[in-house]
Amino acid sequence: MSGVVKTEIRDGLAILTIDNPPVNALSIDVRRGLSQAIENVSEDTQVRAVVITCAGCTFISGADIREFGKPFQPPNLTDVISQIDGCNKPVIAAIHGVALGGGLEVALGCHFRIATKDAKLGLPEVKLGLLPGAGGTQRLPRAVGPELAVRMIVSGEPISAAAALNSGLIDEVVDGSAATGGETFARTILAEEIPIRRLRDDDSKLLAARNNRTIFTDAVAAVNKKNRGLEALVAAADAVGWSLDVPFDEALTRESNVFLKLMSGDQSKAQRYAFFAERDAAKIVDLPAGTEPRRVATVAIIGAGTMGGGIAMSFANAGVPVTLLELAQEPLDHGLNIIRKNYEATAARSGLSADWVSERLNLINGAVGLAEAKDADLVVEAVYETMVVKLDVFKKLDQLAKPGAVLATNTSFLDVNKIGAATKRPQDVIGLHFFSPANVMRLCEIVRGYKTAPDVLATGVAIARRIGKVPAVVGVCHGFVGNRMLMVRGKQADKLLLEGVLPQQVDAVITKFGMPMGPFAMLDLAGLDIGWRSRKDRGETSEIEDALCEAGRFGQKTGKGYYRYEQGSRSPLPDTDVENLITNTWARRGLKRRAVSDDEILDRILYPMINEGARILEEGIAARASDIDVVWLYGYGWPIHRGGPMYYADEIGLAQVAERLSYQSAIDGDASLRPSSLLSRLASSGQTFASFNRSRDH
Ligand code: 3H9
DSSP states (O other): OOTTEEEEEETTEEEEEEOOTTTTOBOHHHHHHHHHHHHHHHHOTTOOEEEEEESTTOSOOOBOGGGTTSOOOSSOHHHHHHHHHHOSSOEEEEEOSEEETHHHHHHHHSSEEEEETTOEEEOOGGGGTOOOOSSHHHHHHHHHOHHHHHHHHHHOOOEEHHHHHHHTSOSEEESSOHHHHHHHHHHHHHHTTOOOOOGGGOOGGGHHHHTOTHHHHHHHHHHHHHOSSOHHHHHHHHHHHHHHHSOHHHHHHHHHHHHHHHHTSHHHHHHHHHHHHHHHHTSOTTOOTTOOOOOOOOEEEEOOSHHHHHHHHHHHHTTOOEEEEESSHHHHHHHHHHHHHHHHHHHHHHTOOHHHHHHHHTTEEEEESSGGGGGOSEEEEOOOSOHHHHHHHHHHHHHHSOTTOEEEEOOSSSOHHHHHHTSSOGGGEEEEEEOSSTTTOOEEEEEOOTTOOHHHHHHHHHHHHHTTOEEEEEOOSTTTTHHHHHHHHHHHHHHHHTTTOOHHHHHHHHHHHTOSSOHHHHHHHHOHHHHHHHHHHHTOOOHHHHHHHHTTOOBGGGTBSSSBOOTTOOOOBOOHHHHHHHHHHHHHHTOOOOOOOHHHHHHHHHHHHHHHHHHHHHTTSBSSHHHHHHHHHHHSOOOGGGOOHHHHHHHHOHHHHHHHHHHHHHHHTOGGGSOOHHHHHHHHTTOOSTTOOHHHHO
């Protein structure tokens, strides 16, 4: 008997317990163990029914992703599930925690399924650039109907136990443990002589859809509308469609072939990389062993503006009570009102109840002044992005916050060390840089100052994860990781305008690459006046952007910027006034317009960003290249199937990136474009960013 699958026989029932920490993934040992156990119990005349359950915090979380891309070892999961399906005794899946991917496919191969109240069930394979490859695309439509099946598979989002019960995915929701619930259910099946139900033989939920294929064409159309190039989504929707007219076994073979094809493709490779990069980013490389995060039960947020409000919503969404602080009643009421409207809009859009709205609103209190911050375990400052204002807030906080409270700034550019030095407790000060809209964007840069204590850093990471954010630890520099690279991108985009390119061409290249927005549309969204004011303060200029601002074109908020916007619309429309302004600039400067190819635009935008990423890595501002990728994936919408800028560079080959940068640096006479020393070194030795290990190579 395999060590990871244990069989216990009790009074005619075989309880098969999978115990493969941390998340009971279907490793080779689990597949072998399950196969062997099913064979044994099928032959054991004492056994009348079988319960499959899991030890630890969850049911099976899916195939073992670490095995993908490595030589395959039998048995394959589809065969193990066929064995379960073909078992001559009723098999019951007893689910707690999550049943995901191959885990749900195992459950669908069982004859009955029960789950605990808090369980979640789903097929998230598309998030890894795959489709369910062990029968999920064929059994799920038979369990819940093709309409819900296609939605679940294409979104990859799990559903709750209650929704699973409603849809027919499970047979019962149980109180108490899954194992006990499964056992009781199995005994009932035996007592009531309920016959075995094999989903493969049950077409009843497919009948209506057989004459109405529009649900698939609609699903594919919906996917294509939003899809920025993910091939797994379309493949998954297609595969669910086979359930209507392709014989079950043939559909399984097709599904398996497509799964293997996707798995060996570039997109899935990048998406699997992103999965592990996200988890690695939460690991602090040099954290002393045994460091525990501080306890955070109460949170105060200073500033009820857009950022403060979004941050408050993030905490409330995770059930953490917050107090929102403002200088005066009027801006506080305004901020709270916007939060309420945001929740109401979400509820209306997603069919959620008024109770859902009030549950969240009840977790957000407001108060005028800073005094209420005195009891908070964590204070997040989200005031105006100016050093003087931030220093003033931190000096005051130092006077009133309780000892041991974590004091965080949400600055997006400023020096966290300087902010810490304004207090007598710099060890308690940290940056928690949320991205706008903070209640939606998943990234949180955890900025560690020179003096930030290890347990404060650990608290930053832990709290970010607790509220569903993806943390990435970064060091102090102007703009940290994300905005520092964004500034480099902006400078290159500006340069292209002076060479004959129009904003819409640059933006089209970047959106075709898969980013949600190009640099100019993004500037219009953020507001051009912010950069204009800060350039003026620093005595800097940007010829075209300054001219746009002088003409009152601040972006979406004024209905025009690099683009024009129709009343009530956020769609950027090319504007002849802007084109004239740009052509006049060329004429005035005596510049000769040059046709620049899309490929050149892409390289000239991305390679300097990668070069900056290399500097960030070399300086130790990011500990791993994959942390930089995480910042761009979750903070700026870098397309997941391209893994992130550093991964993208590794895939192209660093020699090509370095060579192209050297060439452009010579043409432009711009030393900042020269390959950084790390990039040059890795490129000349044929290495990758992924292979760079600071403690070894620096
Ligand atoms: C599939 O099933 C294909 C089939 O259709 C067909 C096959 C033929 N494998 O996220 P956490 C590790 S595709 C290997 O921090 P949480 C993870 O790397 C699969 N390792 O915990 C981490 O390791 P470390 C479909 C896995 O509590 C540790 O477990 N399934 C896997 O926040 C803890 O992870 C999915 O896509 C795995 N499948 O969340 C589910 N899963 O400590 C993917 C996790 O070394 N997993 N690890 O960094 C998840 O969504 C979350 O991990 C889960 C737990 C919700 C399970």
